[in-house]
Amino acid sequence: MISRTLLYVQRITRQLWFRVVLLSACSLLALAIAPWLTPFIPEDLGERFGRQAALPVLTILASGMLAVTTFSLNVMVSAYRTAAGTATPRVYRLLLEDTITQSVLATFVGGFVFSLSAVILFRAGFYSEDAAIVVFAITVGVVALIVGAILRWIDHLSGLGSMDHTLRLIEERSRISLCQRAEAPCLGACLAEESHDLGDGTVPIPAQASGFVRFVDVAQLQTLAKEADTKIVITRTPGKFVLRGRPVAYAVNVDNDVCKAASDAIEIGDVRSFDQDPSFGLTLLAETAQRALSPGVNDPGTALEVMGRLERLLWENTPSDRDSPRADASFDRIFLPPVTASQLLNCAFPPIAQSGADDPSVMGWMDNALAALGQHPNPEMATAAQEMRNQLQASDG
Structure with missing residues (x-):
């Protein structure tokens, strides 16, 4: 069963800013290591592929990528708003996780950061003629990546925001959720019937906030239940709405600290999640x-x-x-309805x-x-x- 830490990592990697930051960091790293690669450069290449060859290309990239990125962002927002207006507003959050769009925009921003930073470093005299050859070679690679991203973006734009594209995204994400739940109907916990009774000493575990249950960290609850020598029954499964202070689960003979820790293991948010x-x-x-x-x-x-x-x-x-x-009961102290x-x-x-x-x-x-x-x-x-x-x-x- 996926842990909360891994879940948060997955959520971060689905964000647009993550790919943008990652490729931008790679661009800066490539510029930083360029001087260290000069010993591998033949001496006779300096006149043909040095500073004068690299600077014009970098200048064009710096100005062009900024315009392309701005235009692409406008297209993305317009397409997503159209999809949300024709399908359902709740699909907007799913569209923001579109990996193709994220990769393309990250490539554009990464190309802009690379070219602008390289121009600044050249003007500051940071690179020797041999290092300039390395930067030129990296620039050629960046240009190839940008051309590939543009071609990919053109193909993706033909369906971006359309009903077919939107329905396909929802279906693919739904299939993943259904398959995961089919493999673990109770999320790895024991089967809890509607009339499941823990007996005397049952203590309610209140919700820490009002909203939808988004994620139940069954592994963390199992650890808490073992330490407290108790059993926990989840009554509000992912997708259910709960008010703050109302029970989301029940346990037997536990103190307030255990209830607080168990409640923290159940994530509640304003919107539902596919997880x-x-x-x-x-x-x-x-x-x-x-x-x-x-x-x-x-x-x-x-x-x-x-x-x-x-x-x-x-x-x-x-x-x-x-x-x-x-x-599928990997966690024998936790009970959850399928x-x-x-x-x-x-x-x-x-x-x-x-x-x-x-x-x-x-x-x-x-x-x-x-x-x-x-x-x-x-x-x-x-x-x-x-x-x-x-x-x-x-x-x-």
Whole structure:
């Protein structure tokens, strides 16, 4: 199970500034080590590839990369706003983690930092003629990287902000969350039933803030439970909303210090996260279909495409009965309820049925999708899909 430290590292690496800082630092490092590489440079190259050859290229890069970066940022923001306006506002945070966009912009900024810093160092007399040859060689490599980034950016712009690109991002992230939860239905903890009772001496563990549960550090809770010789039952799983002071978990015969430490191991934020919440992506897809079915948009085709993606996600990423992990309890002192097939289906189809109840094509597709999921190898998914289908048919009747 992923630890909180590794989770924070992953979140940092998904940020745009991280790649920008990383490539900028690499650019400065390359300029710093250039004088140390001069012993490997042939003496007869100084006249052809020295200071006079490098400075004009660096000057062009310094001025050009600033303009390209500014333009690209404007395009990115406009495309993301368009996607958030046509799909769902909550997809904006997912779009900001687009690795292609981050890599391209980081390359542009890194090229700008490299060229501007090199010009400054040249004017300050930092480089000898031999070092200037090394800088010129590095500049050629930077130019090649920039050209490759431009070509990649042009190809990426053809779909950036489009509905297809947005839905594909949501589906890919949802598939990762579903697969991870399928491998560890209880996040490595023991299965907790709805009526799970710890017995006498049960103490509530209050939430430290109001918001959505984003991450449960099961490993940290296991360590606390071992030290206190207790058991902990998580009642508010990732994706659930909780008010400050309300219970997020329960433990047996623990003091306030243990309760405080256990509460700190449960991250609560203003917005939901994909990390341990497989239903979040399904909710985003359903919201996109709802907006497409609104009177102002009236685009049932997008709703049909969304239901196709939902059907594919639930069919391919719900383990069959024989493959379903039944004993993933790596942490025997922590109890946590799993995400059920009924919960996943309720996030996916009922919101679309509410908005598309008057559209025969939408309801027909939904009926066929639920009928197909009713044949899923996993009995829980099959039963939940058939029950939902019967409920929708009864409401239509």
